[in-house]
Amino acid sequence: MxxxxxxxxxxxxxxxxxxxxxxxxxxxxxxxxxxxxxxxxxxxxxxxxxxxxxxxxTKEALIEAVFAGLMRRFADEADALCAAEDPAEAFFSFLTRIVDVSATKNAYTEALTAAGVDVDDVLAEGRQELPRALGALLDRAQRAGAVRADIGVPELIVLIVGTSRAAERATPEIQSRVLEVVFDGLRR
CATH class of the missing domain: 1.10.10 (Arc Repressor Mutant, subunit A)
Incomplete structure (x- = not known):
């Protein structure tokens, strides 16, 4: 309750x-x-x-709650995908999903920052849960031989952030092609 x-x-x-x-x-x-x-x-x-x-x-409090809920759902989604039959498909589909909603996620961040809200405080819980869940997906994909062993969660997060920012300025076709290139770089 x-x-x-x-x-x-x-x-x-x-x-x-x-x-x-x-x-x-x-x-x-x-x-x-x-x-x-x-x-x-x-x-x-x-x-x-x-x-x-x-x-x-305040409206900022509402935006904070929506954004925090979105980040919690990402972690929950990653956790659920850890039970997927195909670790590679689960990993790459989750990364695609994150990039697909990047514009929305970034809009929340910008709105809260403009209102003087410390986004790190808003996302404190999600900043722990999402990397943990992402790490579990990454580990499964690496153990299945689908992802290079020399990639860790910190590198993956930087890659996701950069790709997400770039995707905001791309057509859907270009975004899809960029994801293919990034995924090829992650594969063994």
């Missing part, structure tokens, strides 16, 4: 409303960017604006 800002357990209806607001915010921000209004989020969630602000006192 979620906790309220005061630390008390949240009522079931309040927890449902909070989840609806987060889901709506993610959809609205994906469609219209982080400059979309909280009124649009409330309308999409089917709640009043006061409900949005009860759970997220």
């Amino acid at each position: 979620s906790a309220s800002p005061a630390g008390r357990p949240m009522r079931a209806d309040a927890a449902r409303n909070r989840a609806r607001v987060l889901e709506a915010a993610e959809a609205v921000f994906a469609e219209n960017g982080t400059s979309a209004s909280t009124e649009d989020v409330a309308r999409r969630a089917g709640v009043g604006i006061a409900t949005v602000f009860r759970h997220f006192p």
Whole structure:
């Protein structure tokens, strides 16, 4: 059960409303960017604006929660892929997914940074979980002989960040081709 800002357990209806607001915010921000209004989020969630602000006192707090949730889901997705039958397919499909959503991830980072929010604080949990999960995927792919043994998580993260930044400025065809080149460099 979620906790309220005061630390008390949240009522079931309040927890449902909070989840609806987060889901709506993610959809609205994906469609219209982080400059979309909280009124649009409330309308999409089917709640009043006061409900949005009860759970997220500022728009930045809402963006923080959406971004932190996205990063948690990435770690969960990587963990789930560790059980996939084909370690190589799991590894490369996860890297593709990260690059595919890079523009959204970077937009959250830029919006929070512009608002004076320390993004490292927002992502503290995800910055531990995602590398751990990514490391597990990498290890499986290396043990299967699909990825070079001299690549570690730090190099992989730098590669993902660079590729993600470049992908924002590329057409889908170029992005796909760049990923092919990067993946060829990672393979044994």
